Amino acid sequence: MLIIKIGGSIQKDEKDFNLIIQKIEKYLENTDKAIIVTSALKGVTNQLLYATENREKAVEIVSDVYDKHIKLLSKIAEGPSFEFAFREISKLADELFKIAWSIRVLDEVTPRVKDYILSFGERMSTLVLNAVLNSSRINSEAYPEPPIITDENFGDAKVIEKLSLQESSKILEKKSKVIIVPGFIGKTQTNKYTTLGRGGSDYTATILGKLLDIKEVRLITEVPGIMTADPRNFPNATTIKRLSLEEAIELSQMGAKRLHPRTFEPLLNSNVNVIIEGLYDPGYTIVRGDCDNDKGIKGIAVLDNLKLVTAESTDIVGKIGSAARVMNEAKNSGVNIISISQPASETTIQLIVNSQDSEKLSERLMTLPEIESVTTEDVEAVNVVGCGLKYKEIFKEVMKEISNYEILSISRGLNNVSATFIVKKEEGDKLAKDLHEVVLKWTN
Ligand SMILES: Nc1ncnc2c1ncn2[C@@H]1O[C@H](COP(=O)(O)OP(=O)(O)O)[C@@H](O)[C@H]1O
Numbered sequence: 181m182l183i184i185k186i187g188g189s190i191q192k193d194e195k196d197f198n199l200i201i202q203k204i205e206k207y208l209e210n211t212d213k214a215i216i217v218t219s220a221l222k223g224v225t226n227q228l229l230y231a232t233e234n235r236e237k238a239v240e241i242v243s244d245v246y247d248k249h250i251k252l253l254s255k256i257a258e259g260p261s262f263e264f265a266f267r268e269i270s271k272l273a274d275e276l277f278k279i280a281w282s283i284r285v286l287d288e289v290t291p292r293v294k295d296y297i298l299s300f301g302e303r304m305s306t307l308v309l310n311a312v313l314n315s316s317r318i319n320s321e322a323y324p325e326p327p328i329i330t331d332e333n334f335g336d337a338k339v340i341e342k343l344s345l346q347e348s349s350k351i352l353e354k355k356s357k358v359i360i361v362p363g364f365i366g367k368t369q370t371n372k373y374t375t376l377g378r379g380g381s382d383y384t385a386t387i388l389g390k391l392l393d394i395k396e397v398r399l400i401t402e403v404p405g406i407m408t409a410d411p412r413n414f415p416n417a418t419t420i421k422r423l424s425l426e427e428a429i430e431l432s433q434m435g436a437k438r439l440h441p442r443t444f445e446p447l448l449n450s451n452v453n454v455i456i457e458g459l460y461d462p463g464y465t466i467v468r469g470d471c472d473n474d475k476g477i478k479g480i481a482v483l484d485n486l487k488l489v490t491a492e493s494t495d496i497v498g499k500i501g502s503a504a505r506v507m508n509e510a511k512n513s514g515v516n517i518i519s520i521s522q523p524a525s526e527t528t529i530q531l532i533v534n535s536q537d538s539e540k541l542s543e544r545l546m547t548l549p550e551i552e553s554v555t556t557e558d559v560e561a562v563n564v565v566g567c568g569l570k571y572k573e574i575f576k577e578v579m580k581e582i583s584n585y586e587i588l589s590i591s592r593g594l595n596n597v598s599a600t601f602i603v604k605k606e607e608g609d610k611l612a613k614d615l616h617e618v619v620l621k622w623t624n
């Protein structure tokens with residue numbers, strides 16, 4: 181038994197679905213059963229999100245989303261499989277139209293309604309994929325309701341494992357060889373739809389692997405595995421063959437392959453192995469085990485659109501609680517702190533936050549009586565990841581490269597397998613390129 185996740189990036193057109201069928205057929209030769217976790221068709225989650233933000237256009241957007249599904253369906257499915265999916269998608273679209281009208285009239289969307297709207301992307305794509313497989317005579321069945329139970333934290337819901345185990349075990353009772361379930365979405369104990377956060381289908385696949393004790397989870401996407409850097413900006417990036425669990429956690433936290441940051445958590449203390457592979461080009465990355473004697477430097481990831489917020493004062497030196505008060509202001513204004521630093525002289529506290537949060541945070545910090553000044557600066561975080569960074573002689577290679585730059589702060593990640601360098605925005609790109617060359621030299 182295995183789990184196969186089909187990404188949204190590879191669900192665009194007829195050609196994609198022909199390749200998806202070939203891939204699934206290949207895997208079915210060697211397994212008795214497969215669970216397929218699907219994302220929404222390419223671009224659909226973004227469209228639905230846009231509808232919640234531009235409510236006057238919501239009905240128009242929903243109409244476009246419906247057409248997209250039906251047009252694709254008519255090209256890739258036929259006979260009773262087409263008819264069944266057509267009927268079911270149309271029913272979902274009716275429901276979605278009603279919500280679109282109401283948000284247009286009320287001009288308001290709560291987090292709960294937003295998740296409800298987003299849930300349609302995956303619920304519809306489950307039906308499309310099932311129709312395609314059935315049309316190709318693959319014995320499959322759609323299970324369009326979420327197999328995951330979560331809390332009520334809409335937009336970033338947390339999985340309740342015990343309840344999800346009961347719910348997802350129902351998948352195994354199904355008789356078909358292939359069962360297709362929606363990724364990304366969950367439901368609460370009172371049957372309200374939730375979402376796990378953007379890119380959450382990868383996480384759905386791995387959490388199902390853990391809950392149902394299925395060893396092999398394959399994430400199929402448009403790039404041939406996790407690469408040494410984002411191939412869109414680094415044309416010489418290559419596929420990383422193996423990542424230890426801690427390396428994979430560090431890379432996904434920093435945005436590589438737009439993986440959900442919790443994707444690899446279910447691998448901790450479980451038998452699950454994850455393989456990330458391409459639909460179009462051969463190549464894959466396996467995520468398994470820990471560093472052992474691995475001395476590779478595997479990849480880089482860049483976080484941009486960040487601000488360094490520096491709070492300065494001689495009044496905070498040696499005063500217990502100053503840092504806590506600064507953090508508290510961030511907490512109370514709902515600002516996520518991406519990185520923190522303070523020199524031993526204790527004269528400044530530096531926080532890295534998303535650019536859109538910096539003004540809000542600066543204003544709050546200026547209200548603290550002990551803070552004399554608050555300044556902000558555009559920065560980027562360049563992250564390098566690899567088990568080799570634990571070794572002095574290898575870390576030295578990275579340090580040699582960064583000595584050419586004005587580094588604003590350095591921090592280390594999980595088990596020292598990553599290092600984050602904060603630099604001025606204008607230096608980020610060049611530093612990333614230079615560090616990528618070091619990665620290519622040390623990758624294995
Ligand atoms: N280090 C990386 N390795 C591979 N892909 C990356 C990396 N960093 C960013 N990406 C981007 O992630 C994209 C794939 O993620 P995503 O669009 O979420 O796929 P899917 O929809 O199949 O889950 C690729 O198009 C690639 O440009």
Ligand SMILES: N[C@@H](CC(=O)OP(=O)(O)O)C(=O)O
Nearest residue numbers: 188219225364378379380381
């Ligand atoms: N459709 C959701 C969930 C997801 O995981 O998508 P993808 O597999 O395309 O990254 C999103 O766009 O966030």
